[in-house]
Amino acid sequence: MTDGQNTPGVDGDTLSARVAEVRRRIAAACEQAGRDPAVVRLLPVSKTRPVSEMLAVAQASGLDTFGENRPQELAAKAEALPALRFALIGHLQTNKAALAARFAAEFQALDSPRLAAALDRHLQAAGHGLDVLIEVNTSGETTKHGLAPSEVGAFARGLAPMASLRVRGLMTVAANTADVGVVDRCFATLRDLRDRLRDDGVPGADWAELSMGMSGDYERAIINGSTTVRVGTAIFGARTSAPTGP
Numbered sequence: 610m611t612d613g614q615n616t617p618g619v620d621g622d623t624l625s626a627r628v629a630e631v632r633r634r635i636a637a638a639c640e641q642a643g644r645d646p647a648v649v650r651l652l653p654v655s656k657t658r659p660v661s662e663m664l665a666v667a668q669a670s671g672l673d674t675f676g677e678n679r680p681q682e683l684a685a686k687a688e689a690l691p692a693l694r695f696a697l698i699g700h701l702q703t704n705k706a707a708l709a710a711r712f713a714a715e716f717q718a719l720d721s722p723r724l725a726a727a728l729d730r731h732l733q734a735a736g737h738g739l740d741v742l743i744e745v746n747t748s749g750e751t752t753k754h755g756l757a758p759s760e761v762g763a764f765a766r767g768l769a770p771m772a773s774l775r776v777r778g779l780m781t782v783a784a785n786t787a788d789v790g791v792v793d794r795c796f797a798t799l800r801d802l803r804d805r806l807r808d809d810g811v812p813g814a815d816w817a818e819l820s821m822g823m824s825g826d827y828e829r830a831i832i833n834g835s836t837t838v839r840v841g842t843a844i845f846g847a848r849t850s851a852p853t854g855p
């Protein structure tokens with residue numbers, strides 16, 4: 610991270626250098642953990658950033674899938690950038706399920722039966738499926754979305770009849786704290802839960818994906834088994850408070 614005062618329009622060389630630095634740190638964390646860097650995906654999180662910067666990142670890095678946390682912004686950017694794929698990583702209200710079903714290539718924040726049913730209905734009508742991750746609240750913070758770890762098994766079993774939802778794994782946002790022990794416990798909770806679901810043979814899923822780690826904690830997440838790190842600020846710089854849209 611080079612500065613905290615970006616206005617929209619960070620130049621391509623800067624973005625390219627930041628992606629390279631994040632990749633270097635991902636590789637170093639993998640080495641420390643004895644993991645193959647090829648199994649950790651970097652998902653650049655482009656919420657509030659303009660499409661010009663997203664194109665610069667895509668061109669410089671070869672990355673073709675971007676994370677967005679609001680369905681309206683995701684839809685607008687997907688229409689503007691048809692060559693790119695989009696992962697919806699933020700909370701989704703049931704009344705926005707149609708937008709997600711139409712424009713998202715994956716959804717990482719599934720956390721309610723009602724939302725799952727609405728998504729499945731829209732996807733069945735459209736004739737295609739959607740890769741989904743179940744969001745888990747591993748910190749216990751009441752401000753966070755996601756199911757309690759103890760709720761996930763029953764919830765996942767309930768998804769089995771919804772043929773359009775391809776459950777690939779779990780997602781979490783760790784506690785926002787400088788206490789590495791607390792952050793590690795969040796990530797370990799997600800990994801242990803995933804191992805248990807797999808061992809219990811919870812159906813309809815391969816449980817391959819653990820989406821965990823953001824700009825401030827992705828190295829700890831990798832050491833704890835992350836397969837997807839969602840990195841915004843470390844690539845695009847600090848976000849201004851208001852979304853800029855595409």
Ligand SMILES: *Cc1c(COP(=O)(O)O)cnc(C)c1O
Binds near residue numbers: 699823825839840842
């Ligand atoms: C914004 C966001 C990120 C990226 O956060 P940074 O700290 O900017 O890297 C990751 N995951 C989710 C769910 C987000 O909303």
